[in-house]
Amino acid sequence: MAAYVLPRRYVMPPKDAQCVICHEALAGKTDLARLRCDHFFCFECLSGEAKAFFADSASRPTGARGEQMVLFRCPTCRQDNCCVIERIQKPSGSSLSAAPVADELGGPLREVAVRHSDGTAATWLASYYYATALEDDSLGQSYADCLMTAHHGLFFSRHGLITGRRELAAKWAAVIIGAERGAKVEENMEAFKWFGPAEQDRAILRLHLARMAVCQGHVRKLTKGKDDNTESGSVGVGDDVWLCGVVRRPEINGLEGRVKEVLPPHTQLNKSDVTRYRVSLSVCATQELSLRGDNVLRIPRAARDPLSHLVASLTGMHIN
Structure with missing residues (x-):
């Protein structure tokens, strides 16, 4: 199966299409979400659906979850490989300078072409979220209780960053292998920009980085600034x-x-x-x-050594 490529052009839903969550018409909405199965929703509606999905998953015993509870499903067709949520927003004015503010979890805004059901075309702005990022506690507020849990949160976010960067580098290798013979670096970079699996890794990295910042804040607060233990x-x-x-x-x-x-x-x-x-x-x-x-x-050099990185994260040692 060919790897998923993020759309550079979107064909918007027909005029009579509705969001299956709130049952309101999608026509006229300026903040939409799309899943790779090509179903559209209000972004806020899909955010709420994701929060409810992961809350239900977390409430189940570990042995009863099953793989289907880990992968977010499309509310319309139930396809379960919808880990990346594509958010497309209409600029608030006639100029792209009136663009929405980028969200750290969604990443930098990209221009995409949009064609409406009446044939009119426009330029909107796209960003991409890992579905788990829409969970209520995705930024690690649960790690605020005590210093040990805050350090645990730091370890898991740092480990996620290390793993995520390794996975992203592998996606670059996949793009190079699939590139046309003699393709220029700029052409490969452009393909990498829209390569769906790579954007999923980037979205995961954004989530781990935001979690790490929150956990670092918890550590500083709980130690009154004596134990910084940051990546800075x-x-x-x-x-x-x-x-x-x-x-x-x-x-x-x-x-x-x-x-x-x-x-x-x-x-x-x-x-x-x-x-x-x-x-x-x-x-x-x-x-x-x-x-x-x-x-x-x-x-940090210690990040190259998983065992040292684990000890440093769990004991609060500064790594450099």
């Missing part, structure tokens, strides 16, 4: 890093790289007001990017 730290030449929050190049988010050069502000190679970093991508060493500091997260 100065980035220098030779450091291994991974990329996040890049708006204009969403396909590179989640990929790892290495810092080749620090570019101070107001210099020949960096005319901006902030320090930037020249980063070489691990999956494609010929791709070097100039990135802001908030798009570059240092990978």
Whole structure:
């Protein structure tokens, strides 16, 4: 079976189509969700459906859940491989500058073409959520009770980030294998941008990163700032890093790289007001990017050693 490719063009539901959850007409709605089975819903309705689904899953005994309780199902056709929710929103004005604010869990907004049932065309904005991100406690508020649970939350989110980056790199390899002979790096990057399995990995990484930030906040609060144990730290030449929050190049988010050069502000190679970093991508060493500091997260050396990473996370040791 061919891998799922995210749509760059959407054909909107017919004029008489309804959201099967609220039974309101979808025509005229400006915030919609679509699943890979091509069924549309109000985004808020599908969010509520996902919350109820995962709450029901969590309430069942582990042995009784079964695989069907793990994969979110389409409310219309019951297809159970709908892990990524495509959210498409209409800009609030005639210009794309009046765009909705991007959600950290949905990632950077992308322009997509939309064709309505009356034949009119428009440009809307798409973002992508891992279904679990719509769960009420997806950001780890349950880890706020005590220091041990907060450290457990840190461990699970960090482990998820390590695993997710590894999975994403494997998706890049799959895109390269499936590419046409002689395809340019830019063409492969564009294919990677719309490769459904890769966007699922990016959505999972966004969720783990947000969870980690919440758990770090719990740790700081419970220790009154004495135990920071964060991933932060100065980035220098030779450091291994991974990329996040890049708006204009969403396909590179989640990929790892290495810092080749620090570019101070107001210099020949960096005319901006902030320090930037020249980063070489691990999956494609010929791709070097100039990135802001908030798009570059240092990978602690201990993160390369799963056992050391586990001990550091569970004991509250600072890893560097």
